[in-house]
Amino acid sequence: MxxxxxxxxxxxxxxxxxxxxxxxxxxRRHRMALVGIWILVGLMxxxxxxAFFFTEADANLVDLRQKISAPSNGHxxxxxxxxxxxxxxxxxxxxxxxxxxxxxxxxxxxxxxLIGATAGYFGGIIDSLLMRFTEAVFNIPQLFLLIVLAKFFxxxxxxxxxxxxxxxxxxxxIVGVIGLTSWMYLxxxxxxxxxxxxxxxxxxxxxxxxxxxxxxxxEHILPSAMAPIIVTATLEVANAILSEAYISFLGxxxxxxxxxxxxxxxxxxxxxxxxxxxxxxxxxxxLLIVLAINFVGDGLRDALDPQSLAGAQE
Amino acid sequence: MTRYIVRRLLQAVPLLIIITALLFILTAxxxxxxxxxxxxxxxxxxxxxxxxxxxxxxxxxxxxQYVIWLVGNDWMKIDLDGDGVADSYGTRKGVLxxxxxxxxxxxxxxxxxxxxxxxxxxLLMVASEIIVIVLAVLVGTFSALHQYSFWDNLIxxxxxxxxxxxxxxxxxxxxxxxxxxxxxxxxPSLPTVGMYDLSVGPTVGQIAxxxxxxLTALSVVSLAAYSRYxxxxxxxxxxxxxxxxxxxKGLPERNVLREHALKNAALPLVTxxxxxxxxxxxxxxxxxxxxxxxxxxxxxxKASNAGDIPVTxxxxxxxxxxVVVFQLITDIVYxxxxxxxxxx
Numbered sequence: 001m002x003x004x005x006x007x008x009x010x011x012x013x014x015x016x017x018x019x020x021x022x023x024x025x026x027x028r029r030h031r032m033a034l035v036g037i038w039i040l041v042g043l044m045x046x047x048x049x050x051a052f053f054f055t056e057a058d059a060n061l062v063d064l065r066q067k068i069s070a071p072s073n074g075h076x077x078x079x080x081x082x083x084x085x086x087x088x089x090x091x092x093x094x095x096x097x098x099x100x101x102x103x104x105x106x107x108x109x110x111x112x113x114l115i116g117a118t119a120g121y122f123g124g125i126i127d128s129l130l131m132r133f134t135e136a137v138f139n140i141p142q143l144f145l146l147i148v149l150a151k152f153f154x155x156x157x158x159x160x161x162x163x164x165x166x167x168x169x170x171x172x173x174i175v176g177v178i179g180l181t182s183w184m185y186l187x188x189x190x191x192x193x194x195x196x197x198x199x200x201x202x203x204x205x206x207x208x209x210x211x212x213x214x215x216x217x218x219e220h221i222l223p224s225a226m227a228p229i230i231v232t233a234t235l236e237v238a239n240a241i242l243s244e245a246y247i248s249f250l251g252x253x254x255x256x257x258x259x260x261x262x263x264x265x266x267x268x269x270x271x272x273x274x275x276x277x278x279x280x281x282x283x284x285x286x287l288l289i290v291l292a293i294n295f296v297g298d299g300l301r302d303a304l305d306p307q308s309l310a311g312a313q314e
Numbered sequence: 315m316t317r318y319i320v321r322r323l324l325q326a327v328p329l330l331i332i333i334t335a336l337l338f339i340l341t342a343x344x345x346x347x348x349x350x351x352x353x354x355x356x357x358x359x360x361x362x363x364x365x366x367x368x369x370x371x372x373x374x375x376x377x378x379q380y381v382i383w384l385v386g387n388d389w390m391k392i393d394l395d396g397d398g399v400a401d402s403y404g405t406r407k408g409v410l411x412x413x414x415x416x417x418x419x420x421x422x423x424x425x426x427x428x429x430x431x432x433x434x435x436x437l438l439m440v441a442s443e444i445i446v447i448v449l450a451v452l453v454g455t456f457s458a459l460h461q462y463s464f465w466d467n468l469i470x471x472x473x474x475x476x477x478x479x480x481x482x483x484x485x486x487x488x489x490x491x492x493x494x495x496x497x498x499x500x501x502p503s504l505p506t507v508g509m510y511d512l513s514v515g516p517t518v519g520q521i522a523x524x525x526x527x528x529l530t531a532l533s534v535v536s537l538a539a540y541s542r543y544x545x546x547x548x549x550x551x552x553x554x555x556x557x558x559x560x561x562x563k564g565l566p567e568r569n570v571l572r573e574h575a576l577k578n579a580a581l582p583l584v585t586x587x588x589x590x591x592x593x594x595x596x597x598x599x600x601x602x603x604x605x606x607x608x609x610x611x612x613x614x615x616k617a618s619n620a621g622d623i624p625v626t627x628x629x630x631x632x633x634x635x636x637v638v639v640f641q642l643i644t645d646i647v648y649x650x651x652x653x654x655x656x657x658x
Contacts (some may be wrong), residue, residue: 032474136332139637143596144630147618148337151344242480246600249482250615265482269604270485273494283483291478298474 019033026303033299039292043285049096050091056165059088060257068275076084078277081267088280093259096167098289100175100260101241108240109233117217120194122233132189138184143246149177150252159257168258178243186232193225227304234300238293245286261286315649319642326638333634338380338627345621347372362568368393370418371406383415383627384408409631415624420616424624428610428632434509435598435609437521442529442589442594446536451580453537454544455571461549469541476538481597485531485604492527507606528605532597536590543586548578581651588644591637 005121017025022236022302027033055209077086137145149168150173154170197203206220241261248262249269256263261282268278348366367373371382371392387404407413414424457466493506504527505511510520551557552575560570599611606612610629617625649655 032471132329132332136329136336139329139333139592139634140337140630141592141637142594143599144614144633147599147615148344148630149628150342151618151621152340154345222500245480246482246596249600251605252619253415265486269482269486272489276490279483279486283480283486287475287478287483291482293477294474294478314459 023303027299029301030299034293036292036295039288043289047091047094054088056092058085059092059259060084066288068271071277077281080278086277086281089259089264090285093261093264093282094285096171096258097241097244097261100244101237103175104178104240105233105236107176108183108236109186110185113190115296116187116190117194121198121217122189125240126175134184134187142181145181146177146243146247147252149181150247153177168255172260174244174253178240182236182239189228189232190225193228194221197224199222231297231301231304235297238290240288322642329638330634334631335380337630339376340653341623341626342376345620347621347623349560382406385410386413393607414628418622419620424628427625428628431608431610431613434607435611437534438528438609439594440606442532446533449537450540450544453541455548457545458548473538473542476534479534479599481531481535482604484534485601488527488531509608528601528607532601540583544583547582551575551579577651584647584651586645588640591640595633616657
């Protein structure tokens, strides 16, 4: 037998892999996920290092003599309606788009975990009430809910300054709105993990030692339910960036002066035929980042959550 | 089965009440609903504004407004002239009796405004679903049968890209390529806006021609997701014992695939299609906005922007009912495909 020829050292060396290493090994086997990582790194460098070449003032510099000019040496990506440089705007817009995507997921994970964990852990009437509510929100198409919520909160939020830069107040609103319309799927996953995990011995043991409910939920059960949460949250970032783009494209998202990849497209839509560069660059960047995050999320699922349905079917 | 359906429908009632109550609170604050009444030349005088609010019931507490929206106010006396005495009966019948109220923008029944558009949206959606399901089954099956071949890898990569594709980006690309550039190059170009040429009229050919681009934009994302799904289902099914048995008893491959494998592989697709309805409806908003398709999604976008509460709420209610009903249909169709499942 092949295994008999392995000596003890080799077997020990095998067992020495930590769960993290095992996951990394599985992740590396997923070629698309590695490509995704590289695209993500590239995009991160683009929006961070790019800021050293262009100031935010460059990105917002209005020059009407230069308006709607095609890509050239001076403006590699061309200029928009107000003569602003598209390259500089994709850099600063990208920062906002990515920040919105990540923060929105923080909101949606917080809400989703709280609701899912409470429902799954306590069960009974709390569970059925929370799940009814979740189902109700789930039944409204997200984009419709986004539009209504964005309008609901849109009443003149003041601009604010953070780390020396001025942002449109709508950034905060969009983060909240996207977060509040995307937690339902996660809540269901967390609930079902909690339903099965709470019956396990380690939970009984924790309860026997007198741990409080909050401590059992967050310190004992939640760490065991992390894998699907991480995978879902990763994929959710892609969705959040897309949602921002959709809502901004429809003109109800982030408002000027703050640029995002989404609202750059909104301005470009009317210049569809004349100035394709206005929508081509921000649109392609959105496509790239969503694609890369989906690749990485898929790889993470294979690595962290091999029992999950989608992973097992491969 | 009948008992199951009845029970599900009864369960849907409280669900729809929660949904509409939530949405009612949200839509009540869409911005100034009376803005549509002013117009540019004549601003609303405060007295007119107060009178309009009374007539539309916008001055009442939100809970009361919701009840009126639901069951109408023709059974109770309301105070129209603002003297504090309820003197005349209301005119609204409430959505439960089919009265969605009057559109603030167009001053005619909201149900009429929505009714004109909903079929255009359904036309787009149904056509898209049919194309997507047929293609997804074909592509997914092909991919599964040639697992890890060049074509399979190409399809997998393309489906990942398609799945990540923002609809608006694809739509803009399609318009730019087939609408603008084809015209520029002197090739036959496709129409990019509206449902038909005003000079020709709404003939079948015109509508079909105008549907090509919006349909493509709407279908690509679902097609990518579904074909991947069919592929993984097919891969699972074709390694099952009963498929080997079917081959072993000498059935030709076509029969094995079509009658044995496909039925089980397509089953989960039914659920996915049913549950994806909200996603598809969201896609129609963007698609219709870009292609100027006179559908419900575009109407919703405009109405919510203008604070037109009756139309906005009407569309949301129709959508919520559609989604709930579709989930029920999905469950019923599931039993047809998989007789092992029984609903009590």
